[in-house]
Amino acid sequence: MDERSGHFARGDRMPQKLKDEVRDRIVEAAGTVFAEQGFTAARLADVAERAGISTGNIYKYFEDKEALFNAIVTAPIAARLLRLLRARLREFERLDRWEGATASGSEAARALLSFWIDHRLAVLILLRGGRGTRFERVRTMMINEMERLASAYAEKREGGDALSPPARFVLHKVFARTVDMIADILEAHQDPQAIQQAVAVFWRYQLAGLQALLNPGPR
Known part of the structure; x- marks a missing residue:
């Protein structure tokens, strides 16, 4: 002055x-x-x-x-979001029990969560759909990728076409709502700790449900 x-x-x-x-x-x-x-x-x-x-x-x-x-959304951000998601999903093929695959027990989960926090606004836009931009298919690609890997896991475990049409319908809705929930969390919270806590609660709930649906254990 x-x-x-x-x-x-x-x-x-x-x-x-x-x-x-x-x-x-x-x-x-x-x-x-x-x-x-x-x-x-x-x-x-x-x-x-x-x-x-x-x-x-x-x-x-x-x-x-x-x-x-x-200034908010770039191609490298969208590409890395998909790469981290795929790494996270591939992890489930190696796990017997999925309930512990939260950020505290999974390196892939920690990396994905950290990315969501570091690029909160960009990820929020991508998860909401990015309508009217070159990124509008990212949301659909994420849902399809989750469906594809979940179906492949079930078929590998059970053999043949393991998922019935109703089960595939449920999976699609589950993963669509998964994307919506993550977006809701990122929209509602800016503080990293609050995001971490909310995602941890959601993952505990979601992983238990997916475990029961795709990896139910001995029949």
């Missing part, structure tokens, strides 16, 4: 800190709006209202809506 004028000099940190804070608010608001509405339907006016600023202020930080979206 200039002691004579009482104003911040050009190189002082406070103005930049304020700019960073506004940019973070815009990104946070945009992540939620894109997740709720999809890219096509989302308006910068909605982002501005949620961020508590004017629409014109957004253009000081981002050229347009696409630039704002691209």
Whole structure:
């Protein structure tokens, strides 16, 4: 600060800190709006209202809506999300009991959960569908991948086409709701510890159900 004028000099940190804070608010608001509405339907006016600023202020930080979206979601993030999910799912082929495959007992689970936390807004958008963007199929790909590996596991264990049509229907709905639940958790919580606790509760519930459905033990 200039002691004579009482104003911040050009190189002082406070103005930049304020700019960073506004940019973070815009990104946070945009992540939620894109997740709720999809890219096509989302308006910068909605982002501005949620961020508590004017629409014109957004253009000081981002050229347009696409630039704002691209600041949150990138192709490497989407690709890594799918790779970590596949690593997590392959782990179940090696386990006799699935209840312990939470973040506390599984390296693959810890890696996936950490990624969700580190890229919360991007993952939230991808799980909600990313409608109107090149990432809109990521959600469907995740559900299909979970279905495919679960079906392959059951068929390998039981032989032949182990899952009946009703069981396949249930699996599809279970995994669709799995994606929705993770998105709900990431939308409701920003604090990493709160996300970890919520996911731990969900995984305990989900893993027990999948264990009973796909790996029921001796008949």
